[in-house]
Amino acid sequence: MRINKNYLSCIMKLLNSYKTKIAGVELDSYICNASGPLDSTLKELENIAKSTSSAIIMKSCTIEPKEGNQEPIYTRLPLGSIQSMGLPNLGYQEYVKFAARLKKYNKPIIASVAGLSVEDYQQMVEAFQNSDVDLIEVNLSCPNLERKPQVAYDFKQTEKVLCKISNLGKKPIGLKLPPYYDLIHHKQMAKLIEKYNIRFITCINSVGNALIIDSKTETPVIKPKRGFGGLCGDYIKPIALANVRAFYELLKNKISIFGVGGIKSGADTFEFLLAGADAVQVATTFEKEGSNCFKRINRELKEILRKKGYNSIEEAMGKLKYL
């Protein structure tokens, strides 16, 4: 049977139209999990591997296994969640081993490292450079460690880390960033990103040091840090969108951007696409709905794109229109 070349190229175009790339690594869809919920054990990671999440992002790890903070550390809220997990994880060596076990799923694997010192970051990035992961997300923004400020709010400390980790191997390095609220800070961070050849960023981590009070009990809803924790979900979507957009305007075509914060539907996802995200991650909705959320959000996004007449992810990416 002879196959018409045009027909074949149309089919190929359609199949590729919902794919995207982060730092040159191809993702089958625009949506994947975020580091944090339900990605600490091999069983949980295999659940993500078998879902339609387009990548397997692992829990942020530390050098030694870590138990995390004192309960209660997580509360669902009407419009999202507040958490102060304190990085409970099995220690980086386990995640290096998990990556080897997850390779058979043929899906990009992303490590997330959260050092407690510059040396920790160096040791873990080096180990993941020699592992089966495809990308390394360097978490510079955990808001929930007692007496450990978020690294990325201190540009000198950030530079110390970047200096030690940027030349340890060929796998692309990305930074998980906290929200910035002044454009001067986006500019300062963008300069460091360019200087140290950072290939992707993930915007944003939870909005740190929020306080949710239960008026019935007259207490905070979580225990660590006297109730101060990371806010997630709908509450933070406008801040996440603004951070994606600010970095997109500063660094477009130079790096890839993962958007994260408040994504629970295709409509939310489409907003991140317009702002300039190359792909998005989902945390709170995944924790609440389980891994079926990836399929649902993807279906809703495709429907929006179709209705609006966009033929691919690429066509709409960054195309926010100004008033």
Ligand SMILES: Cc1cc2nc3c(=O)[nH]c(=O)nc-3n(C[C@H](O)[C@H](O)[C@H](O)COP(=O)(O)O)c2cc1C
């Ligand atoms: C329970 C929980 C644990 C998290 N742990 C991590 C983590 O280990 N590393 C990290 O970079 N971000 C962590 N985050 C932040 C998320 O990756 C994400 O940036 C944030 O929750 C915003 O996304 P969302 O609105 O979809 O929840 C965590 C979030 C939640 C809810």
